[in-house]
Amino acid sequence: MVPERQYKTPLFDAMVNLAESRKISFHTPGHKSGKGISTRFRKFVGPKIFTIDLTTLDEVDCLQRPVGVIKEAQELAAEAYGADHSFFLINGTTGGNHAMILSTASPGDEILIARNAHKSILTGIILSGATPRFFLPAFDQDLGMLLNVTVEGVERAMAQYPKAKVLSLTSPNYYGVAADLRAIVSLAKRRGILVLVDEAHGPHLHFHQGLPTSALDAGADLCVQSTHKILGGMTQSSMLHLKGRDIDYPRVVKLLLLLQSTSPSYILMASLDLARMQMATEGEKLLGKAIDLAQDARCRINRISGLSCFSEADLRGSDFFLDVTKLTICVKGLGLSGFEASAILNTEFGIQVEMADLCNILVIVSIGDRRDDLDQLVAALDSLAGRGTRPRDRRAVPSLLPPLGQQFHLSPRDAFFAPSEYLPLTKAKGRTSADIVTIYPPGVPVLVPGEEVGSSAIDYLRSLASHGARIDGVLELDEPQIRVLRD
Ligand SMILES: Cc1ncc(COP(=O)(O)O)c(C=O)c1O
Incomplete structure (x- = not known):
């Protein structure tokens, strides 16, 4: 009641x-x-x-x-x-x-x-x-x-x-x-x-x-x-x-x-x-509808060759639970990155997704969505998949695991306010980051102030950027510049 x-x-x-x-x-x-x-x-x-x-x-x-x-x-x-x-x-x-x-x-x-x-x-x-x-x-x-x-x-x-x-x-x-x-x-x-x-x-x-x-x-x-x-x-x-x-x-x-x-x-x-x-007052009813729409779309997307959208069943037996209103659609099987699929959906089909990463696009289904919106998404994905699989991009595919957990030299606060300078990302190896550097979205920090800039972090950021990701927290000149502590 x-x-x-x-x-x-x-x-x-x-x-x-x-x-x-x-x-x-x-x-x-x-x-x-x-x-x-x-x-x-x-x-x-x-x-x-x-x-x-x-x-x-x-x-x-x-x-x-x-x-x-x-x-x-x-x-x-x-x-x-x-x-x-x-x-x-x-x-x-x-x-x-x-x-x-x-x-x-x-x-x-x-x-x-x-x-x-x-x-x-x-x-x-x-x-x-x-x-x-x-x-x-x-x-x-x-x-x-x-x-x-x-x-x-x-x-x-x-x-x-x-x-x-x-x-x-x-x-x-x-x-x-x-x-x-x-x-x-x-x-x-x-x-x-x-x-x-x-x-x-x-x-x-x-x-x-x-x-x-x-x-x-x-x-x-x-x-x-x-x-x-x-x-x-x-x-x-x-x-x-x-x-x-x-x-x-x-x-x-x-x-x-x-x-x-x-x-x-x-x-x-x-x-x-x-x-x-x-x-x-009506959350259960409204969310129930959103859940049904999302689950129905998930099933239909999973029937499209080259696409997959993980479900609760995929997490069963693990420590994790899924909010099923989120559709994470893996487009690897089409030979596309998530960034590319997102751009095509936007420019050719007038569909804007929440976020893309290397392998996936993320669709949020909410109490504001109607069945027709989901029908259009599924139809667009179907049409995209119907174009056939592209041979995978020949550029090196970045290591998918963000290289987290490097050595810390200073606390984030001390590093943030310490004397610093900008260096091209490629020249920052071994230096101490003074800023938070993330791939945005989702905004999970790859580097934190006080953390040593390792070559794996540099490679990760550069290769993701080359696949269309946005690096946040760097100065965008010809080459991204990162703020590091002065020697
Ligand atoms: C996990 C998480 N926390 C916090 C935020 C920041 O939220 P807001 O945009 O409401 O400031 C975001 C934004 O994307 C987020 O994804």
Whole structure:
């Protein structure tokens, strides 16, 4: 039974009421309910949206010190997600990851980090001055993909770094592969270790039994979710959830005050209020439809010669669970890289996928998709496969496993701020990286500040770039330049 109050949207209602009251505004934002906005903008989006682009006013409460409708909206979110406290975020999961790291790790504290972390976890480490202790997730050679961390891998890391009192995980990963969070949390709790989960790709998990267990349901202490990535939140809107007594709640509040804008977008926050209401009241039905669409497309794609799309069955017996709304479509069998397939789908079929890597394209199926969208995807893939298999590219195929876990010379924070210089990537071997270098997306760091630049990292980055991947964190001149510590 859905509690009646979950149908409420206190923040959005207050915004609409204020907009409709047509009070004379001598406050920010300067466009004054759209009267001062560019005509082109207003013509395209219509006039109404500007009337709810508000600022902190009594009627609509204050994110920095919520006492009214924002407080109520956050409490409803906490109830819907099973959290003790939920916080609205207006700088995406990036901001939430920063808050999560900064509120649990002080300078010098050791923190266990699964190396499939998004770069925002690492930027959080730079800000906090904590000492990361990395451990590796499992890698699947056939899929050419990092899966997630195993329970055994986490246990080994805990034994290797007994001083670490915080564990940071990313689950599910971009491809929807979730770790066995229940088992990992119970391991951590026995050792008094806090569990933080970057659940950017999992704001929907809690609302459907057919999806992997959510971080909070597994007992995590803190988690951050990109409501905007998967649900009805507007881009940049995320939530941070806290559960249990082991987290210093006032410190989290203080950190969010420090990190978030004093002029948060009410449109973003309203979208969180509405997305929560939508999930709490009809999430199961909407997600059920998305799951059915995705599973049906998965079956049809797997019948196309040269393509494969892994399923829950492929992970059975492992430590991993699959969010089946993610379709990871391996195009190796067509003699194409994921980057090439993605470009063809875009330019020739008008279909934009979420991401591509060397072997795969990633399709997100959400509550916003309709059967016709999936039919068009399957038809386009069928047509692509019908062109026949191209002989595999003759250029050296890069080692698929990112060369993670090189030697560390300095903490990420010290290395980031140390005197540095730019060098062409090819000349950086043996030097210490001063920046986070990733292939984006998915944004998993190949190099972290303080880490030695090994030849395998250089080869990996160069060969992936030659296959169409984007290197993030380098200066793009004739040759990518990487920031390293001065000798
Ligand atoms: C695992 C993961 N964490 C965090 C982020 C950052 O999230 P946001 O874009 O909401 O700031 C991303 C973005 O792709 C991500 O994939």
